[in-house]
Amino acid sequence: MISLTLNGEPRELDLDPETPLLWVLRDHLGLTGTKYGCGKAECGACIVHLDGEPVNACTTPLSETQGRSVTTIEGLSPDGRHPLQLAWIIEQVPRCGYCQPGQIMMAAALLRKYPRPTDAQIEEAMSRVLCRCGTYDRIRHAVHRAANPEVQNG
Amino acid sequence: MAELGSGPLLSRRGFLKVGALAGGGLVLGICLPCRAERAGTAEGASSAPVPKDLPALAPNAWIRIHADERIELVLARSEAGQGVMTSLPMLLAEELEVGLDQIEVVMAPVAPIYSNRLLGAQATGQSTSARDAWTPLREAGAAARALMIAAAAQVWEVPPSECRAQRGRVHHSDGVRSLSYGELAATASGLTPPELPALKSREAWTLIGTSQQRLDIPEKVSGAARFGLDVRLPGLLFATLYRCPAPGSRVRSWRAAQASKVPGVIDVLAVRNGIAVLADSTWAAMEGRRRLEVSCRPASDRSLDSRRIRSRLEIGLTGGSAVARRDGDVSRALESSAQQIEAVYEVGFQPHVCMEAMNCTADVRADRCALYVPTQAQEEARAVASEITGLPRERVSVHTSLLGGGYGRRLEQDFVVDAVELSMRARRPVQVVWTREDDFRHDYYRPMTLHRLRGGLDAEGRVIAWFHRVVGPSVLARLRPGEMHDSIDDFMVEGAADIPYKVADLRVEYRRADTPAPVGLWRGGGYAHNSFAAECFVDELAILAGRDPLALRRSMLGDSPRYARLLDRVVEIARWGETPRTGRARGLALVSAFGSLIAGVAEVSVEDGRARVHQVFCVADCGQVVHPELVRGQIESGVVYGLTAALKGEITFTDGLVDQSGFDGYPLLRFDEMPEIRVDILPSDADPGGVSGLAVPVVGPAVANALRLLTGKAARSLPIRLSA
Numbered sequence: 097m098i099s100l101t102l103n104g105e106p107r108e109l110d111l112d113p114e115t116p117l118l119w120v121l122r123d124h125l126g127l128t129g130t131k132y133g134c135g136k137a138e139c140g141a142c143i144v145h146l147d148g149e150p151v152n153a154c155t156t157p158l159s160e161t162q163g164r165s166v167t168t169i170e171g172l173s174p175d176g177r178h179p180l181q182l183a184w185i186i187e188q189v190p191r192c193g194y195c196q197p198g199q200i201m202m203a204a205a206l207l208r209k210y211p212r213p214t215d216a217q218i219e220e221a222m223s224r225v226l227c228r229c230g231t232y233d234r235i236r237h238a239v240h241r242a243a244n245p246e247v248q249n250g
Numbered sequence: 251m252a253e254l255g256s257g258p259l260l261s262r263r264g265f266l267k268v269g270a271l272a273g274g275g276l277v278l279g280i281c282l283p284c285r286a287e288r289a290g291t292a293e294g295a296s297s298a299p300v301p302k303d304l305p306a307l308a309p310n311a312w313i314r315i316h317a318d319e320r321i322e323l324v325l326a327r328s329e330a331g332q333g334v335m336t337s338l339p340m341l342l343a344e345e346l347e348v349g350l351d352q353i354e355v356v357m358a359p360v361a362p363i364y365s366n367r368l369l370g371a372q373a374t375g376q377s378t379s380a381r382d383a384w385t386p387l388r389e390a391g392a393a394a395r396a397l398m399i400a401a402a403a404q405v406w407e408v409p410p411s412e413c414r415a416q417r418g419r420v421h422h423s424d425g426v427r428s429l430s431y432g433e434l435a436a437t438a439s440g441l442t443p444p445e446l447p448a449l450k451s452r453e454a455w456t457l458i459g460t461s462q463q464r465l466d467i468p469e470k471v472s473g474a475a476r477f478g479l480d481v482r483l484p485g486l487l488f489a490t491l492y493r494c495p496a497p498g499s500r501v502r503s504w505r506a507a508q509a510s511k512v513p514g515v516i517d518v519l520a521v522r523n524g525i526a527v528l529a530d531s532t533w534a535a536m537e538g539r540r541r542l543e544v545s546c547r548p549a550s551d552r553s554l555d556s557r558r559i560r561s562r563l564e565i566g567l568t569g570g571s572a573v574a575r576r577d578g579d580v581s582r583a584l585e586s587s588a589q590q591i592e593a594v595y596e597v598g599f600q601p602h603v604c605m606e607a608m609n610c611t612a613d614v615r616a617d618r619c620a621l622y623v624p625t626q627a628q629e630e631a632r633a634v635a636s637e638i639t640g641l642p643r644e645r646v647s648v649h650t651s652l653l654g655g656g657y658g659r660r661l662e663q664d665f666v667v668d669a670v671e672l673s674m675r676a677r678r679p680v681q682v683v684w685t686r687e688d689d690f691r692h693d694y695y696r697p698m699t700l701h702r703l704r705g706g707l708d709a710e711g712r713v714i715a716w717f718h719r720v721v722g723p724s725v726l727a728r729l730r731p732g733e734m735h736d737s738i739d740d741f742m743v744e745g746a747a748d749i750p751y752k753v754a755d756l757r758v759e760y761r762r763a764d765t766p767a768p769v770g771l772w773r774g775g776g777y778a779h780n781s782f783a784a785e786c787f788v789d790e791l792a793i794l795a796g797r798d799p800l801a802l803r804r805s806m807l808g809d810s811p812r813y814a815r816l817l818d819r820v821v822e823i824a825r826w827g828e829t830p831r832t833g834r835a836r837g838l839a840l841v842s843a844f845g846s847l848i849a850g851v852a853e854v855s856v857e858d859g860r861a862r863v864h865q866v867f868c869v870a871d872c873g874q875v876v877h878p879e880l881v882r883g884q885i886e887s888g889v890v891y892g893l894t895a896a897l898k899g900e901i902t903f904t905d906g907l908v909d910q911s912g913f914d915g916y917p918l919l920r921f922d923e924m925p926e927i928r929v930d931i932l933p934s935d936a937d938p939g940g941v942s943g944l945a946v947p948v949v950g951p952a953v954a955n956a957l958r959l960l961t962g963k964a965a966r967s968l969p970i971r972l973s974a
Contacts, residue, residue: 112513119533123488127470128480129473132653133605134686138913141605147720169473176472184471188463188879191887192331193470194605194654223921226913228605228655229331230890232924 100161103171111199113159114195117151118142120158129169133226140225143198143205144168150205168195172204180204183242191229198225203239204221213242254970307435309394309443312342313364314356319432321348321418322356326364327383328374328626329466330656331887332942333880336464340876344457345391345450347415347917348431355465357650360632370730372629375661376775377605377844377940380876385936388449388591398431398445401438407427410444443660452674452935461879466652472591478624478651481611483679487516488532489672490683491523492542496906497768498549499540500524508541518542521671523664529677532683549906556902558697559590560596563700563763565719567594571761572737574720574747580704582835583715583755587706590715591794593730595783596967598900600696601773601916606654607689612669613679618645624653626660634663638670657891658771662694663731688912694770695901697723700743711795713806718746718787720780723769727762737762741771745780745947750813751806751844752787767903773891774887774946777843782968785839785951790964799955800826813840816849816871824867825852834864837955841948846872848885850948852925854956861897861957861971863925868945870929873936881941882929888945889927895918896950900969 098109100125102125111120117133121127121144125235130153133141135151144153145167146160170176190196199222206213206221218239222232306314306322314322323342329335340356358364359693360372368378380603395415402420403410410421422427452459468476494501504525506518514534519526527538553559590705600828611622612635619639625631628648636643653660684692699722706715731742738760746760772778790805792799800821807813817840830836834855841848853865866889875881885974899916910916952964961972 115533120530122480123531123533125369126482127473128476128482130476130607130608132479132683134913135536136686136912136914139605139686172473176474178469181471185463185467188461188467188883190331190464190467190470191333192605192653192655193466193475196470197473200471219922224916226920227607228603228891228918230887230919230924232890232921233886233927235921 098158098162100163101165103167111158111159113157115158116154117144117156117161117166118153119224121153126181127168127170131194131197133195133198139195141195141198142200143201143225145201145205148205148208150202156192165235167184169201169213179242180207180238183238187238187241189231189234191231195227199227199235203235203242206239207243213239251899275930286306298891307439309397309438311351311361312390313346313394315394315431315435317432317435318419319430321353321431322355324358325355326372327366327379328624328650328653328656328660329661330374330454330626330653330856332379332463333877334374334379335417335466337380337876337880338464339465340457341383341387342391344455345388346395348418350457350462350465352418355852358919359547360628360648365629371627373627373661374656375626375658375771377942377944380938382495383844388879389446393443393446396444397438398434400441400444403428403432404441405434405437405566420460424790425626432560438927443687443807447893448722451552458876459874459878460889461877464880472479475652476611477606477654477780478611478622479606479681479683479915480707481622481651481681483611483622484703485678486611487528487676487678487680488535488683489526489528489641489680490532490535490539491521491524491526491668491688491696492539492544493688494544494546495691495908496546496549497692498766499546499906502545502547504545508543509538509674512538512541517676519672519675520916521668521675523668526668526682528672528680535683536685549766554903555908556904559698559765559767559903560700562765563698563721566763567700567702567719569761571719571759573757574738574760576756577753577757578755580717580757582754584704584706584717586632587715588709589707589794590704591790592702592704593787593790593964593966595701595786597701597779597782598967598969599698599767599902600895601690601693601901602655602657602659602772603689603918604653604655604659607686608659608665608683608684610665610669611679611681612666612673614639614670614673614873617641618647620647620649621666621669622649622651623654623666623669624660625653626653626656626658626771627663630661630663631666634666635670638667638837639674657773659693660769662885664692671782690911690916691908693901694768696778697725697742697769697773699779701780702782703787703845705787705791707791708793712789713751713753713802714755716749716751716756717752718780719761721763722763722779723764723767724762725771727764727771728769729771743780744775745777745841745843746784748842749784750840752808753801753806773888774943775843777841777943778892778895779968781839781841781843781947782950782954785841785948786954786964789837789955789958803838803840812847815932816840816847816869817931820849820851820867821868823869823928823930824853824865826851833869835956835959837952837957837959839948839951839955841944841946843944845937846939846941846944848944848948850945850952851951852952852956854953854960856960856972861972863893863897863924863951863953865928866949866952868927868929868948870941870944871932871934872939872941872944873934874938875931876938878931881931885929885939886927888943889949890919890924892946892949893925895946896953896968896970898969
């Protein structure tokens with residue numbers, strides 16, 4: 097039995113502790129916002145927060161969440177209005193949208209560490225998540241927008 | 251995307267009751283996104299409200315008006331990131347006189363009215379959606395608007411000329427009376443549809459030409475968006491297939507003893523495409539598959555090997571071929587040239603790499619079959635499911651989810667075959683998931699091609715002869731054999747036979763050279779390989795002539811204001827006339843494709859033996875723009891897609907196997923490799939041209955042409971290989 101906090105709620109999961117967190121979320125908990133892209137921590141589509149730190153859910157076994165706190169895209173905000181989500185909408189970032197939960201979660205972790213990140217800090221962090229549709233430039237604008245309250249007017 | 255199969259309430263029954271439509275069968279809709287209250291999650295599903303069982307007015311197959319004021323617009327093309335979910339409803343809404351905030355988008359079922367005339371089937375791809383929809387959807391909106399006005403005129407007993415439609419209401423010219431479309435629906439349903447009115451003039455547009463907020467974005471940002479992999483149905487099983495890794499090879503024997511022991515695995519079955527593991531979760535299916543013991547027969551054709559394929563193609567560089575275009579007498583013109591040059595270009599295999607790997611969910615019952623699938627080809631999916639199940643087509647429904655990328659890969663039906671077969675055998679709904687390795691290994695690749703070009707200049711440095719032979723497998727031969735003509739595959743010669751330049755003596759040939767590699771349609775079509783060769787060759791001719799590549803192109807385009815304007819603008823924004831910074835060079839390319847034009851300039855440098863692209867400037871003339879930000883976005887997107895293929899990765903084969911099976915072997919362009927991209931769209935009154943694939947063919951040659959200036963050597967391969 098694994099006990100964790102998931103999106104702010106305590107959970108007890110009677111599942112094989114070796115199951116990657118990605119599949120626990122998607123197949124057992126109905127949280128399909130976190131995506132499967134490669135299963136090998138190479139693409140970043142599955143990034144979630146473990147105690148606030150970005151991790152690839154596809155290579156994080158459930159056992160690693162014991163006693164810890166997991167946040168997924170569904171839990172980033174109660175209503176889809178996290179500053180990053182608002183910024184993503186204002187900048188019209190997503191195209192196919194498949195990688196975007198991973199992008200947003202990575203950006204959220206970045207902003208926790210660097211509330212006003214430089215371009216170099218954004219680049220270093222966000223290079224961890226691949227986007228086949230090439231939305232990188234809009235992502236950069238959206239991160240700056242979310243980070244700068246004076247600029248925010250969503 | 252809410253409602254799609256979530257919880258016990260599938261909404262199918264509710265929608266079935268909406269009723270028959272004029273012009274084409276039952277509409278089974280999936281709200282995408284749905285403004286109706288959402289059903290619970292799969293875990294805590296509660297009874298969610300059913301869409302009201304009120305008959306909707308359907309003035310045509312594209313519009314449904316409910317008495318409770320809901321207005322639904324039907325989308326017949328797949329939303330794969332290109333924005334059709336917004337741009338196509340804009341066409342309907344403009345003429346219907348409703349705002350996008352007043353409508354919901356519903357995915358179309360399969361029906362003849364929803365066919366894409368440019369593709370000959372209900373399908374999405376090849377940069378055709380806006381072009382195909384431009385007039386019919388506006389006409390559908392206008393027809394419905396006229397019907398609403400006629401209904402109001404009848405209610406008020408006034409002439410229609412005294413009535414005006416705006417924001418979903420009809421207003422009388424007395425400035426007092428108005429009725430909503432919902433209020434008018436009942437009256438309208440009893441009327442004979444009036445004559446189609448004139449479409450709105452450009453000056454009257456409130457939506458077309460504006461960058462409306464995309465309707466799919468809020469859900470893509472909240473995590474609620476439902477892609478194919480996110481479909482959940484009661485009793486759903488998950489499956490993944492072991493496919494023999496060598497294309498063309500088949501299973502000889504297999505043992506499931508270890509696989510069956512994995513908790514959650516329910517069954518292991520031999521199916522058409524391999525050995526399937528059925529389980530109660532995706533992970534269990536994948537774990538089960540890992541423990542399968544399978545032995546495969548070798549492929550009948552053992553020559554799936556990049557070096558052997560290249561040799562086979564090389565043979566095709568000379569000898570007989572089909573002629574795609576013949577103007578004048580190029581042989582004689584070459585003979586009389588003052589200078590000549592010949593070059594061979596090589597363009598490698600490319601994978602599609604959708605971020606969402608292939609998948610399909612099928613629910614096969616005794617008397618019906620439902621597909622929930624990220625497909626680009628709904629009509630064919632239905633046909634395949636009908637064939638496998640033996641059910642008539644009318645009993646097969648196709649529910650299109652959001653697509654995590656398409657790029658032509660989801661025109662194929664292999665994942666549909668997997669799911670339908672398994673659901674039949676399991677008698678349960680089954681979701682077949684491909685792993686990333688499967689997605690790389692079992693793709694239908696952009697074909698490898700070789701190109702032999704010859705060009706001749708006269709004494710004044712003018713291009714007087716142009717010869718281009720394309721050598722490669724045929725994509726059409728498998729996909730649409732009826733469209734081959736005189737041994738020509740139009741996909742393989744587009745970008746070669748229709749270059750924008752005017753050369754009196756010109757010949758374009760196609761030598762079909764099949765290889766064992768599976769090939770298919772890829773973003774940018776034939777332009778993606780042919781334009782590379784043609785545009786690099788133009789620069790080589792410029793060097794031979796001692797002329798600036800821009801000036802040479804202008805002289806070859808003849809008197810064309812459209813091209814002149816395009817080149818003028820790209821030259822301006824790219825500062826072509828100014829000397830670039832030390833260590834940098836600029837390259838130019840020009841492509842006419844899909845009814846649009848694009849000019850691209852890339853500014854690059856070479857660092858540590860590798861090309862680095864700093865800036866890409868694109869100017870596009872794509873006719874009337876429905877949604878400027880979507881167009882800009884597709885061009886940015888095409889640049890990135892094309893840059894990966896130009897600089898970062900390709901597909902190679904060794905001894906029957908694909909060498910690349912993940913992002914380590916085929917690295918996509920990353921955030922920190924993204925150039926600055928500037929896109930200008932030229933205003934135009936012409937009908938819309940295609941955009942989604944437009945930038946892909948222009949960026950490779952622009953980069954290659956820049957690199958040539960830096961290295962002194964022609965880059966004659968794509969991906970571009972800089973010699974040490």
